[in-house]
């Protein structure tokens with residue numbers, strides 16, 4: 001899919017304007033604090049109905065306005081679509097798809113698919129398991145509505161179990177047992193889908209890592225899971241047993257210690273744990289490889305590639321890696337921001353924009 005244009009009014013520091021994008025690489029360059037990330041954020045908002053930076057929608061409205069509107073027109077195989085997000089400082093946001101009001105944010109998912117990468121995204125590689133699970137959850141929720149629903153049921157059941165564990169109920173074991181069953185069933189669904197996702201992602205991520213590193217680096221990934229088993233039934237049975245076995249120590253601690261809410265993805269470059277031994281550039285490359293692989297997996301599953309949003313990712317990559325990365329714009333639409341531009345890294349047909357005090361102008365089409 002491709003974004004044709006995006007327009008905004010009262011959004012952050014961006015001036016009221018419409019920006020027409022090229023179907024390949026779009027580069028937004030400018031000094032610090034000019035509005036580059038705000039622009040990427042506006043596209044992300046149309047994709048997922050929320051900001052990648054804040055949960056407070058009011059922050060997105062320009063300080064001197066009461067309302068903001070972001071619109072995005074995009075093309076999919078089956079035709080043109082548009083998303084409109086209305087934000088207000090004193091009302092909750094409204095989402096419209098082709099002019100029709102969407103009662104729930106979840107109904108927006110899967111229309112305009114994006115894969116977002118900011119400097120913080122390196123945490124997928126070098127921070128905690130929670131960051132890697134978040135990566136899985138965000139992607140799978142976009143790809144698979146059943147995952148989204150299973151995840152929200154799982155989270156609710158886990159919260160209920162944890163609340164009970166802290167309570168002084170007399171029938172604690174029986175009451176907790178009710179939630180064990182639901183957690184095991186939903187947990188097994190999440191684990192199976194995560195494992196399948198990692199297996200499918202792996203060959204794509206390996207190919208991307210190899211391309212960006214000019215064949216120097218072999219990436220490997222492995223889903224590290226709390227229980228063993230291949231089928232839903234096997235995993236659910238093992239999961240329930242694990243919860244039952246841990247009941248006493250869970251009561252002592254007051255929360256559920258084990259489960260897929262603690263699972264992880266292990267990442268290796270040339271056989272070494274990239275979190276411990278990878279250089280900054282290798283870690284950045286591995287994180288990018290996962291994200292680009294994600295776009296390719298999306299394409300395989302849905303027949304259409306999502307749009308890749310790259311905020312400020314070039315700075316830690318050498319010029320060979322930058323060039324190899326940006327060549328992916330032959331396969332998918334990329335929106336990229338940067339303070340400095342090395343034009344030699346940019347492929348033909350790149351559209352270069354300048355961002356200055358919230359005003360975006362076309363500078364050059366290569």
Ligand SMILES: Nc1ncnc2c1ncn2[C@@H]1O[C@H](COP(=O)(O)OP(=O)(O)OP(=O)(O)O)[C@@H](O)[C@H]1O
Pocket residue numbers: 011012013030031032033034035036037038039059060061062063064312339
């Ligand atoms: N609600 C808002 N209303 C008006 N301006 C805002 C609002 N929120 C943020 N800004 C301003 O927008 C400006 C641009 O922010 P943005 O994060 O897009 O910068 P940037 O171009 O990505 O800079 P950098 O290169 O440092 O990342 C900032 O100076 C910020 O103070």
Ligand SMILES: [Mg+2]
Pocket residue numbers: 036037038311312
């Ligand atoms: Mg920025």
